[in-house]
Amino acid sequence: MPLATTRRTGLVDQVIEQLRLLVTSGEWPVGSRIPAEPELVDALGVGRNTVREAVRALAHAGLLEVRQGDGTFVRATSELSGAVRRLCSSELRDVLETRRALEVQAARLAALRRTDEELAALADTLRRRDEALTARDWDSMVRVDTDFHAQLVACSHNPVLIEVYAGFTEAVSASVATGVDMDNAAPCVRHVSHDALLNAVRDRDPEQAAREAGGFLDEQLDRLGMSGEA
Structure with missing residues (x-):
């Protein structure tokens, strides 16, 4: 499932939804490492801060896990x-x-x-x-x-x-x-x-x-x- 360049309104929410869809659809399976931040920035056409905020939100929700020095991994397929x-x-x-x-x-x-x-x-x-x-x-x-x-x-x-x-x-x-x-x-x-x-x-x-x-x-x-x- 390719990442699409986002519109310039509600960027963080748009990025969150795109990343959540990749997780819930199984495109990014549980246990896998998601693309590095620079790759996400290029694919989405947004700034680093937007990507970081979206990843942070999904990590807080329990879908992603940020491992310092190792990358960000898919933890679960839903918030529950x-x-x-x-x-x-x-x-x-x-x-x-x-x-x-x-x-x-x-x-x-x-x-x-x-x-x-x-x-x-x-x-x-x-x-x-x-x-x-x-x-x-x-x-x-x-x-x-x-x-x-x-x-x-x-x-x-x-x-x-x-x-x-x-x-x-x-x-x-x-x-x-x-x-x-x-x-x-x-x-x-x-x-x-x-x-x-x-x-x-x-x-x-x-x-x-x-x-x-x-x-x-x-x-x-x-x-x-x-x-x-x-």
Whole structure:
């Protein structure tokens, strides 16, 4: 996605929007280093101060991270996601507790509201997740496991819950990855099965779905010394 020369009104806001679009569209993926300041100045046709102010604003919003002497990197794809990533990096327990609050209610609603098509999609995703786990393909396992939980939330048909969880996805992925021993396949990863959760959603049993959704997160919280409430 090429950068376009900006108009001479509202320059900082225009630059912020162009840079934000490059991030949210995936043109600049999370973890990548964005072009250096002189390149941005030339591409945008604005002054250094305008570029610096725009980058500073996006860094404050959590989308970018300025590393002194190393450059500026993409930190997250949205302001909410950026805030969550800061939380995730500092406190796994907080992330797991938040996941529990969101996913337990999502599972309860999914059991009541899911469609047959959504149930089939959940089953397919869970099958691919288990295949990746068996193959010790950890990157795929983390990605597909995260997709499974996002799909489950989507089955709630609650637009606010879905939107909040979408901003939380990167933290979910990070918390899933913390349970994966890339070299030895840690037992805590091996025995985590979502079959019972899927079955409860299939059987339209909201309370069992809620218990299953909270159960494996409670186990992780127990290992951190603070379990959730049933």
